[in-house]
Amino acid sequence: MTRRQTLGSALALGAAAVAQPAFAAGMFPVVETAQGKLRGLHSGGVAIFRGVSYAADTSGANRFMPPQPVEPWAGVREALHWTEIAPQIPGDRRHVYADLIMVDRNPSGMGEDNLSLNVWSPGLDPNAKKPVIVVLHGGGFYSGSGNSVGMDGEQMARFSDCVVIAINHRLGAFGFLHLAEFGGDDFATSGTVGMQDIVAALAWIRENVAAFGGDPDRVLVYGQSGGGAKTSVLMAMPGGKGLFHRTGVMSGSALRMMPPEMASATAKRLMDALEVAPSDVRKLQEVPWTVLLETQAKLEAADRARGEAPRSFAPVVDGIALPRHPWDPDAPNVSADVPMIVSSVLDERSYRMGDFSMDEAGLLEFARERVGERASEAVAAYREEAPDTPPFLLAARLDSDLTFRKGAFAQAELKAKQEGAPVWTYLWTQPSPAADGRFGAVHGIDVAPSLYNTRGALNGSSAQANEFAAAIASSWAAFAADGNPNNEHVPDWKPYSPPERATLIFDADLRVENDPRAAFRRFWKP
Incomplete structure (x- = not known):
């Protein structure tokens, strides 16, 4: 067998x-x-x-x-x-x-x-x-x-x-x-x-x-x-x-x-808001949790009101x-x-797009805010790849390449370069049917099917949704079983390694591609 x-x-x-x-x-x-x-x-x-x-x-x-x-x-x-x-x-x-x-x-x-x-x-x-x-x-x-x-x-x-x-x-x-x-x-x-x-x-x-x-x-x-x-x-x-x-x-x-220095500054700011002196750190353990949480929320809201990214907490x-x-x-x-699997989806950042009526001029302005003098070149490249895609979704795709996918690419490259256990990658491009398809292949679209939850709000309930769920869930199951995600529901999926950079593509034509969207990988490479 x-x-x-x-x-x-x-x-x-x-x-x-x-x-x-x-x-x-x-x-x-x-x-x-x-x-x-x-x-x-x-x-x-x-x-x-x-x-x-x-x-x-x-x-x-x-x-x-x-x-x-x-x-x-x-x-x-x-x-x-x-x-x-x-x-x-x-x-x-x-x-x-x-x-x-x-x-x-x-x-x-x-x-x-x-x-x-x-x-x-x-x-x-x-x-x-x-x-x-x-x-x-x-x-x-x-x-x-x-x-x-x-x-x-x-x-x-x-x-x-x-x-x-x-x-x-x-x-x-x-x-x-x-x-x-x-x-x-x-x-x-x-x-x-x-x-x-x-x-x-x-x-x-x-x-x-x-x-x-x-x-x-x-x-x-x-x-x-x-x-x-x-x-x-x-x-x-x-x-x-x-x-x-x-x-x-x-x-x-x-x-x-x-x-540490940035984290200490954030901690000092919270302590000041709670009126706890640096020498009385243990008093923070006596503050009701509701007060601590509300203080955190107020500080983050104040940052947003000033047009700043909230100074949040992370490891x-x-x-x-x-x-x-x-x-x-x-x-x-x-x-x-x-061994490791690293993935991203095509339109991660569409969930952050507030202007769904964006026109071509708005797309160009969005690109200028992100990449400055390379804006016209970038917009032309994205428009060539997807001539019929709405401007707001191209803006989201550009932002996704600069953030989520840039990080995923770097992580996969580093894991492969280490030459220890293998790494596999996938890219989910099948759009969500939710909200009349507005969000494309949005951040989180692969979560429900990865757990074989076939009635997720982003994925809908259809024969195709069930096929996607079977493909991705069986890949995680196989990976858990023996450290290799290959299984009968997906094509032969080789580990990721330059220069081939084999990547499983989740869309209506489930397939493995070498170095998909390579032009954008090179375009945004540091």
């Missing part, structure tokens, strides 16, 4: 589970972890455990501190409900795109007891050793959750025959407030605790996933947008070594993180938990042996 046939058989078995749900362990199965017993729920043959704490409450003296272990418990603890999500500023659903991506549709409240994960498993045999897929949610480093509608892993567990896990972790000032300059050694790594949470979750998975039918030696970590950025950072953290074995970065290639290069910039000047050596 070939490798592709093996995967196909596994997928068929996953589909069969839908028709004949297996309730051998009862509707409410109990699993014993190293910390205590958990009671979950069977749904259509998939065992679901929600709100599983992998670390302690982060309030009070634990705020801004590395994650602390969960105290073991006696008896059986319920894992039927979502926990709180990390404190965050709600998204603005007055915009069509925000309402489509559902990043903030969280079925739970906020609070500081949020270090939890959700598990979906197709079977609870502790000897099954099924591949494990860990999903890091999007929303930058400031919003989103593993409880959100978009992170639901039930369909993927059923389709792929993998254990799927979504993680909650600290965000914004709660996860990335760099206080080392003011609090000394006690707060030396406060600017990375949100990422340390992810490492702690992976350590919990390594210790416990076998009880849920998973293989602790076959763990894939991947995410889109902010989830991709977190994956990029994780690959440079010594604490994560050995806890994951393949990674995926979807539209979130993060090359550099926050330098800090603290020299300890994160010793260096993740992908600058080169690929991190600590994860050289980890």
Whole structure:
């Protein structure tokens, strides 16, 4: 039996589970972890455990501190409900795109007891050793959750025959407030605790996933947008070594993180707003979380009112938990042996385009603001590539090439140059049918199908949408299984390496191209 046939058989078995749900362990199965017993729920043959704490409450003296272990418990603890999500500023659903991506549709409240994960498993045999897929949610480093509608892993567990896990972790000032300059050694790594949470979750998975039918030696970590950025950072953290074995970065290639001096200035600004003196850092642990979050929101709103980008919070290069910039000047050596997938989509930035009635003059002006004297040359190149595309979508495409795709290209090049484990790349070009196709192949269009969620708002529900979902979900399943994404649903997909730069193209003509859109890669190369 070939490798592709093996995967196909596994997928068929996953589909069969839908028709004949297996309730051998009862509707409410109990699993014993190293910390205590958990009671979950069977749904259509998939065992679901929600709100599983992998670390302690982060309030009070634990705020801004590395994650602390969960105290073991006696008896059986319920894992039927979502926990709180990390404190965050709600998204603005007055915009069509925000309402489509559902990043903030969280079925739970906020609070500081949020270090939890959700598990979906197709079977609870502790000897099954099924591949494990860990999903890091999007929303930058400031919003989103593993409880959100978009992170639901039930369909993927059923389709792929993998254990799927979504993680909650600290965000914004709660996860990335760099206080080392003011609090000394006690707060030396406060600017990375949100990422340390992810490492702690992976350590919990390594210790416990076998009880849920998973293989602790076959763990894939991947995410889109902010989830991709977190994956990029994780690959440079010594604490994560050995806890994951393949990674995926979807539209979130993060090359550099926050330098300490900039992070200290942001922390001082927040402390001033809260009237906390630098010598009284521990008073920040006594501030109600609602006040801390509101203060963060007010400072960011003030920046926007002045026409400035908000001085937000992100992982800090603290020299300890994160010793260096993740992908600058080169690929991190600590994860050289980890195979990787790097991706982007064609029209990432269309979600930021406020003027959908833009004309050709507006396109040229947009290009001038971005690239100055090269504007006319750039517009001519984009218009030649896509003669019938609306100006606002070409503007978004230009901006996408300068941001998301430039980062993805650089990351893939660095990983390939390292000559360690291989890297594969894909480019999603199939447009979203949502909002009459206005957004093109927009940021986030590949998220729902990557988890085999076939009724996502950006993708619609159609035979073609199901085919795309099967292709991308089976690629992630194959990658989780053995570190190679090739499978029966996609053409032969070679690793990315110059000069060929093989890239899987997700559109109506699913294919592999060498160095797609090479002219733009060269045009925008630093």
